[in-house]
Amino acid sequence: MSDTQRKKIEGLFARHSRGVGSYLYARVGDAELAEEITARVFLTVVRKFSQCRRSPGGWLWSIVQTELARHFRDRRRHAGGIEELPAGGEFPEQTAIRREAHAKLSAALSQLPRDHQAVIYMKFFQDMPNVEIARVTGLTTSNVGVMAHRSLKRLRVLMDGVAPPESAPGTGRSVTSEARS
Amino acid sequence: MNGHDDRPRDDLTEGWPDEAGNEELAAFADRFRSARPVLSPEAMRRIERAVRDEMAVRLRRRRSRREFWLGTAAAVAAAVFLAVAVARHVRPAGAPRVPRPTRDSYTVHLPPAPAAEPPTGPLLSLESYRTLYME
Numbered sequence: 001m002s003d004t005q006r007k008k009i010e011g012l013f014a015r016h017s018r019g020v021g022s023y024l025y026a027r028v029g030d031a032e033l034a035e036e037i038t039a040r041v042f043l044t045v046v047r048k049f050s051q052c053r054r055s056p057g058g059w060l061w062s063i064v065q066t067e068l069a070r071h072f073r074d075r076r077r078h079a080g081g082i083e084e085l086p087a088g089g090e091f092p093e094q095t096a097i098r099r100e101a102h103a104k105l106s107a108a109l110s111q112l113p114r115d116h117q118a119v120i121y122m123k124f125f126q127d128m129p130n131v132e133i134a135r136v137t138g139l140t141t142s143n144v145g146v147m148a149h150r151s152l153k154r155l156r157v158l159m160d161g162v163a164p165p166e167s168a169p170g171t172g173r174s175v176t177s178e179a180r181s
Numbered sequence: 182m183n184g185h186d187d188r189p190r191d192d193l194t195e196g197w198p199d200e201a202g203n204e205e206l207a208a209f210a211d212r213f214r215s216a217r218p219v220l221s222p223e224a225m226r227r228i229e230r231a232v233r234d235e236m237a238v239r240l241r242r243r244r245s246r247r248e249f250w251l252g253t254a255a256a257v258a259a260a261v262f263l264a265v266a267v268a269r270h271v272r273p274a275g276a277p278r279v280p281r282p283t284r285d286s287y288t289v290h291l292p293p294a295p296a297a298e299p300p301t302g303p304l305l306s307l308e309s310y311r312t313l314y315m316e
Contacts, residue, residue: 001239013232021220021228035224039231046235102218123193124214130196145196149206156209 005049012056013042019126020064026125027068027109029102037067057128058136061118108158116151123148 020041025034044063052059109117118137122128123144128136130144139147193210197203220228 001236001243003240006236006240009232009236013229017225017228018219021225022217025218025220031218031220031224034218035220035228038220039228042228042232043235046232046239101216105216105218124210125217127192129192142196146198148195149197149200152206152210152213155213156206159213160209 001046001049008056009046009049012045012060016057016060016126017042019121020060023064023121023125024068026102026105028071029099029106033071037071041067055136057122057126057132061121061136064121065114104159108155111158112151112154116147116154119144119147120151120155 017038021034021038024037024041025031028034028037041060041063044067045060109120112120115137119133119139122133122136123130130141130148133139133144134141137144193214194203194207197206
């Protein structure tokens with residue numbers, strides 16, 4: 001590994017590690033697991049950085065997906081995962097509420113199509129502007145905005161049980177139907 | 182450390198198509214972003230330490246490989262230098278060189294041999310020395 005590569009990896013880590021950890025936590029619902037998978041993601045970055053041919057952000061996302069897929073595959077093999085311990089100073093009720101919220105978020109994210117997951121990851125976990133998301137994913141900037149909009153509507157239905165209003169775009173008139181699960 | 186929460190709300194609705202219900206959806210987007218689970222600073226430090234340890238191992242490996250080849254090249258250069266110095270010592274500069282054998286050839290011109298004169302008489306007078314061989 002050269003010093004140049006080391007600096008690039010450090011930059012990638014500084015820019016993206018928090019978002020990767022947060023996204024993985026949202027997907028697996030367990031802090032220890034999320035930490036373990038995040039570490040594996042960045043160790044893979046260190047070991048295989050010479051293979052990064054395209055945008056580092058996009059390459060990092062592909063590693064995140066690979067490690068997530070490996071986690072879910074291994075979890076199916078060894079059913080009965082680790083029970084998440086309560087966070088320090090947390091009441092049991094708070095732990096249960098937190099777990100339920102994480103489970104709902106994890107389930108909702110896993111139901112999105114893969115390209116929508118990428119946009120949600122980059123927009124809401126990496127705080128990337130649409131133009132950067134477009135460069136990484138190959139979509140146009142306007143497509144990114146539309147996809148983010150659609151993904152959020154879907155997430156809202158999955159998480160809050162709120163169906164989107166049926167109306168013509170921009171008319172201001174809407175018939176809102178709320179279907180709560 | 183999480184400066185993301187200060188981002189203006191407009192960024193979350195960037196590029197959205199103009200639809201009814203966008204206000205509520207924007208509020209959901211805000212809640213969604215605020216409710217992101219975040220790994221603790223200690224967890225992030227552990228991850229960073231693991232990454233730095235791995236990078237240090239790879240950097241050391243690369244440096245030791247470079248040092249190995251530099252050392253090998255230096256050893257070869259030293260051996261060549263030593264061989265040249267020894268060779269010069271065994272045959273110091275200025276020692277007389279053994280000349281290469283030379284071959285000289287000369288063309289000798291011999292005068293022609295005088296022609297032999299034919300005998301004018303017998304070489305020996307046998308009558309004069311008769312007493313030597315007659316009984």
